Amino acid sequence: MLDTEALMRIGLGHYIALSGIIFSFGMIAVMMRKNVIVMLMGVELMLNAVNLSFVAFAKEAGNLNGHIMVFFVMTIAAAEAGVGLALAVAIYKKFHEVNIRFFEQLKG
Amino acid sequence: MMMEAIAFYMLAGFLIFFSYKVISVPNPLHSALYLVLTMLGLASAFFNLGAQFIAGVQVIVYAGAVMVLFVMVLMLFDLKTEIRSFSRGLISGALKVMSAALIAGLALGGARSSVTVLDAPAGAAVPGDVTRQLGILLYTKYLFAFEILGILLLAVAVGVVAVSRMKGGTHARH
Amino acid sequence: MNHALLILTLLIAPLIGFLFNGLRFRSHNAYLAGAVATGASAISFLCSVTLWTKLVSLPVENRVLETKFFEWIAVGTLKIPFGFVVDQISIIMILIITGVGSLIHLFSIGYMSHDERPSKFFAYLNLFLFNMLVLVLGDNMLMTFVGWEGVGLCSYLLIGFWFTDPAKAAAGMKAFVTNRIGDAGFLIGMFILFFTFGTLDYSDLAAVVPKVAELGWTGPVTMACLFLFLGAAGKSAQIPLYVWLPDAMAGPTPVSALIHAATMVTAGVYLFVRLSAVLVLAPHAMEVIAWTGALTALMAATIGITQWDIKKILAYSTVSQLGYMFMAVGVGAFPAAQFHLMTHAFFKALMFLGSGSVIHAMHEEQDIRKMGGLKKYLPVTYITFLMGWLAIIGIPPFAGFFSKDEILWQAWSSPHGSKGLWAIGAITAACTAFYMTRLMALTFWGKSRVSPDVHPHESPPTMAIPLIVLGILSVIGGWIGIPHVIGEVLPGHPPNIFAHWLEPVVAKVEAGHGSAVMEWSLMGFSVGLAGIFAWLAYDFYVRVPSRPKAVAAALGPAYRLVENKYFVDEFYFGKIINPLVEASKAIWLYIDVNFIDKATYFAGDLVSGLAQLVKTIQNGKTQSYALYMALGVVIIMTVVLSS
Numbered sequence: 023m024l025d026t027e028a029l030m031r032i033g034l035g036h037y038i039a040l041s042g043i044i045f046s047f048g049m050i051a052v053m054m055r056k057n058v059i060v061m062l063m064g065v066e067l068m069l070n071a072v073n074l075s076f077v078a079f080a081k082e083a084g085n086l087n088g089h090i091m092v093f094f095v096m097t098i099a100a101a102e103a104g105v106g107l108a109l110a111v112a113i114y115k116k117f118h119e120v121n122i123r124f125f126e127q128l129k130g
Numbered sequence: 131m132m133m134e135a136i137a138f139y140m141l142a143g144f145l146i147f148f149s150y151k152v153i154s155v156p157n158p159l160h161s162a163l164y165l166v167l168t169m170l171g172l173a174s175a176f177f178n179l180g181a182q183f184i185a186g187v188q189v190i191v192y193a194g195a196v197m198v199l200f201v202m203v204l205m206l207f208d209l210k211t212e213i214r215s216f217s218r219g220l221i222s223g224a225l226k227v228m229s230a231a232l233i234a235g236l237a238l239g240g241a242r243s244s245v246t247v248l249d250a251p252a253g254a255a256v257p258g259d260v261t262r263q264l265g266i267l268l269y270t271k272y273l274f275a276f277e278i279l280g281i282l283l284l285a286v287a288v289g290v291v292a293v294s295r296m297k298g299g300t301h302a303r304h
Numbered sequence: 305m306n307h308a309l310l311i312l313t314l315l316i317a318p319l320i321g322f323l324f325n326g327l328r329f330r331s332h333n334a335y336l337a338g339a340v341a342t343g344a345s346a347i348s349f350l351c352s353v354t355l356w357t358k359l360v361s362l363p364v365e366n367r368v369l370e371t372k373f374f375e376w377i378a379v380g381t382l383k384i385p386f387g388f389v390v391d392q393i394s395i396i397m398i399l400i401i402t403g404v405g406s407l408i409h410l411f412s413i414g415y416m417s418h419d420e421r422p423s424k425f426f427a428y429l430n431l432f433l434f435n436m437l438v439l440v441l442g443d444n445m446l447m448t449f450v451g452w453e454g455v456g457l458c459s460y461l462l463i464g465f466w467f468t469d470p471a472k473a474a475a476g477m478k479a480f481v482t483n484r485i486g487d488a489g490f491l492i493g494m495f496i497l498f499f500t501f502g503t504l505d506y507s508d509l510a511a512v513v514p515k516v517a518e519l520g521w522t523g524p525v526t527m528a529c530l531f532l533f534l535g536a537a538g539k540s541a542q543i544p545l546y547v548w549l550p551d552a553m554a555g556p557t558p559v560s561a562l563i564h565a566a567t568m569v570t571a572g573v574y575l576f577v578r579l580s581a582v583l584v585l586a587p588h589a590m591e592v593i594a595w596t597g598a599l600t601a602l603m604a605a606t607i608g609i610t611q612w613d614i615k616k617i618l619a620y621s622t623v624s625q626l627g628y629m630f631m632a633v634g635v636g637a638f639p640a641a642q643f644h645l646m647t648h649a650f651f652k653a654l655m656f657l658g659s660g661s662v663i664h665a666m667h668e669e670q671d672i673r674k675m676g677g678l679k680k681y682l683p684v685t686y687i688t689f690l691m692g693w694l695a696i697i698g699i700p701p702f703a704g705f706f707s708k709d710e711i712l713w714q715a716w717s718s719p720h721g722s723k724g725l726w727a728i729g730a731i732t733a734a735c736t737a738f739y740m741t742r743l744m745a746l747t748f749w750g751k752s753r754v755s756p757d758v759h760p761h762e763s764p765p766t767m768a769i770p771l772i773v774l775g776i777l778s779v780i781g782g783w784i785g786i787p788h789v790i791g792e793v794l795p796g797h798p799p800n801i802f803a804h805w806l807e808p809v810v811a812k813v814e815a816g817h818g819s820a821v822m823e824w825s826l827m828g829f830s831v832g833l834a835g836i837f838a839w840l841a842y843d844f845y846v847r848v849p850s851r852p853k854a855v856a857a858a859l860g861p862a863y864r865l866v867e868n869k870y871f872v873d874e875f876y877f878g879k880i881i882n883p884l885v886e887a888s889k890a891i892w893l894y895i896d897v898n899f900i901d902k903a904t905y906f907a908g909d910l911v912s913g914l915a916q917l918v919k920t921i922q923n924g925k926t927q928s929y930a931l932y933m934a935l936g937v938v939i940i941m942t943v944v945l946s947s
Contacts, residue, residue, distance in 0.1 A: 030135045037179070038242050040142045042234040044149050044168075049230035051153035053930050054216050054223060059204060060158050063165050066196070067149055070172050073188075075238060077179045086263055090272050092184050093264075096191055097279050101286040103196050107203045108293040114207055122217075126924040217927055226927075229934040236941040243945075 037078035045071035058113065058120045062106040069099045138178070145171045157211040162200045169193040183261040307358060308371035311388050311441065314351035314398070317344040318433040325427035334422035338413030341426035345409045345433060349402035355390050356399060364808060367392055370443060377446070381502055389443035389506070392809045393577055396642060397440040400649045404566045405433050407770035411657050412558040414767040415664060425465060425556065432458035436567050440574060445494050445504040448575065452490065452539065455568045456483045462563060463555040475554035482548040486538015493531035497582070500524040510581035517585045525582060529589035532579070533596070536572025541623045542630055543600045547873055549623055553615040557660030560615060565622045565656050566649040573629040573645050580638045580811040590720050594634025598715075598728040601627025603870065605735035609742065610867040613670050614659045617743050621696065622652055624732060628711050631729060635721040636813030637714035639806040643785045644707035646802075650781045651695035651704055654774035658689040661767055662747060665760040672743065677752035681760035684768045686748050688775035693744050695778040697737040697834045703782035708733065709827050710787055716826060717818035730830050737834035741841035750846045789820045 044067055051064025073092045080088025110120050117124050148171060151164040169192045176185035217223070268276055321344030325337050359367050372387035390398070409429060416422045432455060439451025460483075464476025498504055501512045518525045536542070541549035552564045563569070576583055576593070583590060604623035611617045625648050632641035663670055665682055679686040695704035712733070716726040754760065762768070785802035786794070844851050856863045865871070921932070 030132065032135050032138045035242065036138060036142070037175070038238045040145060040175075042238045043146055045234040045238075046227075046230045047146075047149045047153050049233065049934065050227055053226040053230065053927050053934070055153065056215055056217055057158050057209070057212060059200065059207075059209075060153070060161050060215070063152055063161055063200065066165065066192075067152060067168065070169065070192070071234075073184075074172055074175060075241065077176050077181045077184060079241070080181070081179045086260065086267055089181055089184055089260070089264055090267055092181070093187070093268065094275065094279060096187060097283065100191060100196055101283055103199060104286055104290045105293070107199060108290040110203060111206075111294055120207060120209070122926055125926045217925075222928065222931060226931050226934070229931065229938050232938045233934055233941070236938065236945060240941065240945045 034078055034082045038075055041071045041075040041078070043071075044068075044074070056121050056123065058110045058122055058125075059107070061122065062103060062110070065106070066099060066103065069095055141171060141175055141178070145175070156213075156215045158209050159201065159204050162197060162204055165200070166193050166197045169197065180260065183264055307355065307369040307390070308373075310351050310355055310358075311369070311371050311390065312373075314348050314355070314402075315388070315434060315437055315441070317347040317351070318430040318437070320344060321430035322427050322434060325423045325430065329421065329424045329427060331423045332420070334413065334417045334419065337423040337426040338409065338416070341430050342406060342409040342413065344430055345402060345406040348398075348433065348437070349406045352395070352398045352402045356395050359390065359392070359395055367808065372443075382498070382504075384444055384446050384504065387443040387447070388438075388441040390441065392806050393574070393642065394440045396646060396806075397574055398437060400646055401433065401436050401440065401567050404649050404653050404774070405429075405436075405562060407773055408558050408562040408566075408653060408657065411561075411660070411767050411770040412556075414764045415558055415660055416556065419556075421465075425462075428458055428461050428465070429559075429562070432462070432563060432568070436571075439571055443506060445497070445506070445509075448578075449487075449490060449494065452535075452571060453487065455563070455571065456480065456487070456539070459483070459552070459563050459568055462559040463552045465555055465559070469554075472554035475548075475551040479548040479552050482545050483538045486535045486545055488535075489531045489533070489538065490535025493528045493535060496524050496528040496531065500528070506578055509579070513582050513585055517587055519587070521588050523586070526586040526589045529579075529583055529586040530592060532575065533572075533589065533593050536575055536630075537596070538572075540569050540572030540626050540630070541600075542572070542627065543596055543603065546600060546604065546623050547876065550616055550619040550869075553613070553619050557615065557656060557663060560619070561653045561656030561660065564619065565652040569622065569626060570629070570645045570649070573626070573633060573641050576630075576633045577638045577642050577810060583633070584636060584811040584813060587720065590634045590636065592634070594631050594715075594720065594725055597627045597630025597632075597634055598725050598732075599627070600624070601631065601732040602728050602735070605732045605739065606866050607869050608739040609735060610863065611739075612673055614662065614672050614675075614743065614747065615656075615670055617672075617739060618652070618655055618659060621655075621736065621740070622648075624736060625652065625696075628708065628729065628732070631715055631725060632711040635714050635718040635725065636811075637711060637718060638810040639785075639803040640707065640710040640714050642806060642810075643802050644711055647695065647703035647707040647778075647781050647785075650774055651692040651702075651778040654688060654771065654778050655692040655696070657767070657771055657774065658685050658692060661685040661763045661771065664763055664767070666754070667758055669758065672746040674753055674755060675747045676750045676754065677748070678754075678760060679748040682748075682762050684762060684771060688771040689744070689748065691775040691778045693740050695782075697740050697838055698733060698831060699834070700831065701779075701782065703778050703780070705831070706782035706785050706787065709830060710785065712830055713787070713818075713823050713826060717823075719814055726826070730833060733830050734833045734837040737837040738841045741838040742845050745842055745845035749842075750849070787823070789823050792820075 048064045048067030048069075048071060051067065052061050055061050055064065073095055076088040076092045076095070080086060113124055114120050145168060148164050148168040152161050152168060155161050155164065169188060173185045173188040173193070176182075176188055321341045324340050328337075331337060355369065359369060362368075369390040370387065371389075372385040374386050375383070376386040377384040409426070412425070412429065416425050419425060435451045435454025435458060437451070439448050439455060442448040442451060457480075460476045460480040463479050464473045467473040467476070494504065497509065501509060503509060503512065513525065520526065534545075538545045549564060549569065553560055555564070583593075601624045604620045604627060608617050608620035608624065611620060625644070629641045629644050629648070632638070632644060661682065662675070662678065662685060665678070665685075666675065669675070691702065695702040698705045698708045700706075712726055712729045715721040715729050716723065763771075783798070785800055786798050788800060791798050791800065844855070868874075921928075
């Protein structure tokens with residue numbers, strides 16, 4: 023018999039698990055998708071997953087430090103998206119495609 | 131209690147489904163749209179966790195601004211459905227999936243197990259007026275970090291303009 | 305002025321001169337370079353004189369001025385301060401070095417005025433002065449060694465100063481390599497002393513050495529002294545390492561005067577005078593030193609008779625005189641050694657500078673067969689050279705007489721001496737008189753054999769003044785060390801100032817046996833011998849110029865043996881250097897090629913093979929890099945979390 027009580031009482035653990043799953047998806051996108059823009063979306067997924075865990079921890083701990091962190095992460099994420107997309111634009115201008123394999127050109 | 135659990139599981143199901151779709155659909159534009167849905171789902175999760183302000187920012191900044199930027203770039207490039215959207219290699223693919231899962235599991239497991247060292251008692255309620263408290267905290271204790279972030283954003287803005295302007299912007303003469 | 309500041313100025317002045325000339329080494333302005341270098345040297349000389357007056361004003365038992373600038377080395381029990389000491393021994397040395405040095409610097413201005421690289425020359429000379437001062441002022445053996453190596457370097461640079469001539473460059477290398485052999489001995493001697501007594505400080509060494517003499521051959525003091533003597537033999541050109549000094553005459557003549565006659569080559573003598581307290585404990589080492597010195601003196605003097613190059617003759621003469629000094633050291637007559645060192649510095653520097661003046665006048669001609677009758681062209685050089693000649697053959701009252709006869713008397717009478725040593729010394733004195741008179745005769749007297757297109761001319765005043773000063777010193781320099789027996793009969797009874805001056809700092813050897821009558825007769829004998837041989841040489845080379853050839857022919861193989869310098873160089877090359885080279889080549893071809901090279905190749909191949917393997921990771925695929933990073937993070941987190 024499953025411990026339904028533990029499953030029903032939603033707590034930190036549940037949110038952490040959810041956050042972990044979403045983080046893995048983001049990371050898989052970064053490592054496996056060929057399209058640079060989809061890779062950037064993977065990064066956004068990872069950041070969001072981390073934000074979720076921050077908020078969950080903040081609730082657990084009963085203070086707002088986690089929220090502040092999320093605020094900062096969002097700012098960084100926005101900046102990162104801007105730069106990443108600008109690089110994608112630069113690649114597109116050169117190759118008319120946004121495939122990560124073009125980054126191999128940078129090999130030393 | 132029961133309702134809360136059902137709501138959480140529904141939300142979790144949606145989030146996992148949408149984020150899976152983000153990484154699996156071959157058309158980048160579809161990925162972006164699924165990502166918007168994921169963001170919105172996360173916003174509601176934040177709301178559930180009592181972070182109303184963060185949830186609002188999530189909707190406005192992420193689902194609104196950042197994703198609009200993504201979609202705009204994608205439409206600018208006019209990308210079609212990709213024939214081969216994943217990188218080659220079965221073993222490396224398996225390794226990648228495994229390592230991603232392991233990192234997530236280890237990081238969050240480690241964080242979970244160290245949560246006992248937090249000073250406040252577990253399950254303590256977040257004080258009522260969250261947004262006000264957040265504002266006070268941001269402009270007092272974290273003021274320096276906040277200012278630094280402002281400078282960072284300025285630098286990024288300039289940098290992005292510089293990168294995009296190279297060789298005459300998107301309308302470069304070929 | 306405080307004495308630390310004086311010592312600092314004394315040392316720094318030549319160093320600044322070196323830097324000044326060294327930094328503008330391309331300059332062709334011999335007068336500026338020479339003026340700066342001479343000025344630096346003169347400043348040092350003034351400091352030396354001031355230090356001397358300070359020292360004289362101190363009470364006799366406490367005549368020492370010490371200064372430690374900083375702690376140089378401090379490892380375990382080895383503590384080496386960067387310290388200098390001025391006492392009765394080193395003050396004489398620095399007065400000679402800076403005084404004679406200044407005169408030679410002055411002489412060089414004229415001598416090097418037509419050279420292509422005068423700045424370099426004067427820079428090296430000043431660097432030499434600095435190193436020589438460090439050598440004699442250092443208050444411990446390691447400081448002395450620093451100067452010792454420094455003067456060796458300067459000697460090498462100056463012998464090979466005209467390095468475009470391969471023979472001269474080779475002479476420089478020969479000097480350097482030969483000195484290295486000696487330096488190894490010096491180092492080993494130093495190690496033994498430190499290992500045995502735990503200190504390298506001269507005053508500490510004198511205090512901690514045992515008070516009874518060592519009788520065996522293998523005791524630490526004897527071994528240390530023998531190894532130090534090997535070092536001294538290298539620097540001061542004694543058997544078996546004297547071969548470099550005659551070749552060192554390839555350098556400019558002022559260099560020969562300063563480094564290879566007056567100062568650097570006497571460093572070995574200085575070292576043993578400084579270490580007299582240690583040396584007297586090793587009678588066997590003293591015996592070795594005395595006999596080596598005596599044999600060197602005789603051998604070099606006989607070679608000197610057969611040479612034709614004016615500078616070579618003087619070089620062999622220097623080796624011979626250094627042999628005298630070592631003989632004195634070996635019989636325990638340390639003040640006599642130091643005294644002869646000083647008078648020799650005067651008259652030998654004078655003779656070298658005189659020969660430089662002759663060579664300058666003869667347009668770089670050094671063969672005395674092509675000279676003769678030069679006294680009417682070079683009056684100043686002739687007169688001053690005459691003083692040097694009288695001094696070196698030991699005619700009273702010139703400087704050389706007092707110091708040489710002091711050594712001969714000590715060799716006879718000292719408990720460490722013997723009749724044999726005295727006999728060798730006396731024969732050497734006779735040979736010295738012969739070859740020096742021969743040199744005078746062939747160069748200045750007799751008929752001129754100068755080739756008609758050479759017009760000898762007297763040297764400029766910058767070259768004449770040092771000659772005159774040194775000439776005067778060659779006459780009166782010996783008067784501060786008049787032996788007791790002579791002093792007694794002279795009006796006013798002049799004491800032996802020099803011996804009294806050194807008495808408190810050198811080890812005392814028990815007084816010699818022998819009466820005043822004996823001393824007088826020995827003195828008369830050696831002077832008479834020198835006079836006879838000088839007259840013989842005059843007879844040979846001026847009155848009957850055909851006789852030398854006849855005598856040489858009559859002597860046959862013996863003459864050829866001496867003329868070819870006893871085939872020592874040939875012996876070294878044939879029996880030591882070439883076999884060593886052959887053995888090294890064999891070792892190279894067998895061991896190096898077969899084992900060492902292969903091992904290194906294998907190591908290199910191994911690394912590059914591994915690199916080929918690992919290279920595939922570096923494929924430029926960004927996502928692979930991300931994977932490696934993720935794997936790394938997994939590993940690190942596992943380790944961190946599981947601990």
